[in-house]
Amino acid sequence: MGRPNDEVAELFQEFADLLSITGEAAYKVRAYEKAARSIAGYAEDVSTLDLKGLRRIPNVGEAIAKKILDYRETGTIRQLEAVRAKIPAGVRALTAIPTLGPKKALVLYEDLGISSVDELAEAIPAGRLEGLKGFGAKTEENILRGIELMRRAGDRVLIDVAMEVAEEIVAALSPLARRCEYAGSLRRSRETIGDVDILAAAADSGPLMETFAALPLVAEVIAHGDTKTSIRTVKGLQVDLRVVPPESWGAALQYFTGSKAHNVRTREIAVRAGLKLSEYGLFDVESGDLIVSATEEEVYERLGLPWVPPTLREDGGEIEAALRGELPRLVRLEDLRGDLHSHTDLTDGIAPLEDMVAAAAAQGWEYFAITDHAPNLFMQRMTDEKMLAQREAVHALGERHPDLTLLHGTELNIDADGEVDWPEEFLSGFDLCVASVHSLFTQDRDTMTRRIVRAVENPGVHVLGHPTARLIGRREPVDCDWDAVFESCARHHTVVEIDAFPDRLDLPADLIRRALRYGVKFSIDSDAHATGHLANLRYGVGTAQRGWLTPDDVVNTWPLDRLRDYLGTG
The missing domain is CATH 3.30.460.10 (Beta Polymerase, domain 2)
Structure with a gap:
């Protein structure tokens, strides 16, 4: 079953969306959004907490805590049901479209009677939205892209x-x-x-x-x-x-792991050797005798191949590399010595600095970077004074965790022209600066390329964070000349991040392989906003493996001295 925290968080996010449609005060909408994020990221299971325990969740006051208890007891939240009743089902259906906000969905329903995704997909090319306030050509294009994105995701x-x-x-x-x-x-x-x-x-x-x-x-x-x-x-x-049967385990695991294209290639190798490979085993064609089937390793070995890691089995050159004896030793979770991107409740995280550091120390890492948002992401209300005060707190915590080196950093915002939040002299006080695109995602290819390259070339920027800015199933990657970006990253020793959040996994595997050709180095980072998010690193490692990365390609597998030398912060 779904994790109770996620189920409750979804309800409060829906509550926030519906209140936005009905014109509720912005502060109340934000309160439910913050509660949703906090509940989703909270380490303890909300289904086991009493009122007092629920009140300990950041951004969860007594009213919201009582709503959680109401949901546990009745399977619903009465206030949410009341708001749902005020809003037509058609409007709620439209809000599922990425890029279409709840208020615009209400306009489409009230002014044009559009109450389904299919109706909207037909209405835009038919010109029915022309002249509708707030729906220009660019908005229509974005909505159509959102519909395509949603349909492509399907039931995945x-x-x-x-x-x-x-x-x-x-x-x-x-x-x-x-x-x-x-x-x-x-x-x-x-x-x-x-x-x-x-x-x-x-x-x-x-x-x-x-x-x-x-x-x-x-x-x-x-x-x-x-x-x-x-x-x-x-x-x-x-x-x-x-x-x-136990004796068929290896052949069955190889077969049902796939991919289809990889399995076609292995069966072709078997055929050329007078063998037949299936989920039941590897057989001699002439005699029908079973040759091997108990383990994947022996199946591959009898085909003349080393064991191929599952993350490479996409017919992307792994068969050829295996035949040449050139399969890489892929990076593993246990290779990571630290995490270079995390947040606390100073900005949009839900855990205090002390808790995030304690969770990192429990991983047995060598180093851990705290990188809260910089001031140009205005809703985070960051100031120079707050950041400098956090730096002092980080240094003090470091004394309490002598086996973990704490790096004080920040996540900068790459603005429309490629500038970042602070001047070089202020940036020089950080141990590490991540820079990311957080706005203006639909800039044209040339503009976006210039924007990102300028940030990459900034001597105060060490890591390019979640480079494509995609949100899987919700926001397309930015349009960019990635070859130009990767060439610049390699030249300036700017690390390219693989953000391990499951809805990002950014940089994607295909672009990782492309970047490798330029000699780019990578970091696999959690982008954690709660202590539980550190566990997402496993998904970042999986993406890195799909991109054929070795430990040497990933800077946070390196000792701290080597990392600092590469970044120029030693």
């Missing part, structure tokens, strides 16, 4: 959503199986997941299938059989369980 979910479901199922089934793992696109660390594939090995599939179909997260059993059972979760995600 972000990797963390799928992972939570997969790990819950694997934990429930493992005691009944010889082996049990998730496979498919999730094992390959794809950014979004359609169906979750679970593979188990057991002599008797019956207990596994019965237990799987009866799990609390199951809303519907789609199909039930001896070798495969499919269910749909309460959140609408399809999960397929396949059970194979």
